[in-house]
Amino acid sequence: MIEVIVVGEGQTEETFVRDVLAPAFAPLDIFLSPRLVPTGPHSRGGALNEQRVLRYLRNTLRERADTYVATFFDLYGLPAGFPGLRESAGLADPLLKAAHIEAALAEAAAHAADCRADRVLPHVQPYEFEALLFADTDRLVELDDRWRTAAAPLRAARAAAATPEHVNDGPLTHPSARLRAQLREPHFDKVLHGTAAARNIGLARLRAECRHFGAWLKRIESLRPL
Numbered sequence: 001m002i003e004v005i006v007v008g009e010g011q012t013e014e015t016f017v018r019d020v021l022a023p024a025f026a027p028l029d030i031f032l033s034p035r036l037v038p039t040g041p042h043s044r045g046g047a048l049n050e051q052r053v054l055r056y057l058r059n060t061l062r063e064r065a066d067t068y069v070a071t072f073f074d075l076y077g078l079p080a081g082f083p084g085l086r087e088s089a090g091l092a093d094p095l096l097k098a099a100h101i102e103a104a105l106a107e108a109a110a111h112a113a114d115c116r117a118d119r120v121l122p123h124v125q126p127y128e129f130e131a132l133l134f135a136d137t138d139r140l141v142e143l144d145d146r147w148r149t150a151a152a153p154l155r156a157a158r159a160a161a162a163t164p165e166h167v168n169d170g171p172l173t174h175p176s177a178r179l180r181a182q183l184r185e186p187h188f189d190k191v192l193h194g195t196a197a198a199r200n201i202g203l204a205r206l207r208a209e210c211r212h213f214g215a216w217l218k219r220i221e222s223l224r225p226l
Contacts, residue, residue: 002030002223004121005060007037008072009048012129012194017072019195024203030220048073050081054112061113066226070121071105074128076169083108094126095165095212119226123216126165129194130175134164135209136201143197150182165210
């Protein structure tokens with residue numbers, strides 16, 4: 001049996017891991033458990049910063065020596081000072097940028113916990129979780145009949161990018177901003193609709209269209225017991 005603790009950015013990532021990824025990996029005897037970084041006495045998730053993330057990853061890695069620890073953070077909005085962010089600033093391709101940050105985060109977390117580097121499996125999603133939903137925008141709008149009119153503009157936004165993970169990260173054009181602009185009645189809510197839309201699209205399609213995300217899942221599939 002292999003256990004992977006997935007430290008997510010927020011409630012959407014937590015639910016996605018629990019309801020979509022964990023059931024898919026369980027038949028492989030790989031068990032994924034989502035967690036959120038504590039950000040206050042009674043709050044979890046969001047407000048990421050280098051110190052808070054590394055402290056939580058260090059503590060989680062030290063709990064047991066026989067678990068892997070992964071992350072599921074958005075590239076968009078990472079705070080200044082986050083491992084690898086400044087050094088990757090000149091990289092135009094978001095997949096390369098995410099990979100550079102992941103490598104820096106893995107090194108920093110393993111060093112902080114004084115553990116084997118292969119126990120740390122960071123994933124930074126280009127540009128954010130909602131990019132995954134551009135893997136099949138037609139399936140996305142099927143969640144609510146009132147969203148059907150948004151099918152064409154969302155399809156065009158996807159077609160204009162090399163992959164869903166390349167959908168532009170401008171203040172008004174990053175993936176979640178596009179969804180909020182087009183899906184207004186009912187308003188797109190990341191927590192309410194994110195996992196439901198991902199499930200409707202299907203994990204196989206998400207992996208096929210989003211190669212950075214798919215590579216992370218492939219890495220988890222290749223894990224061996226510690």
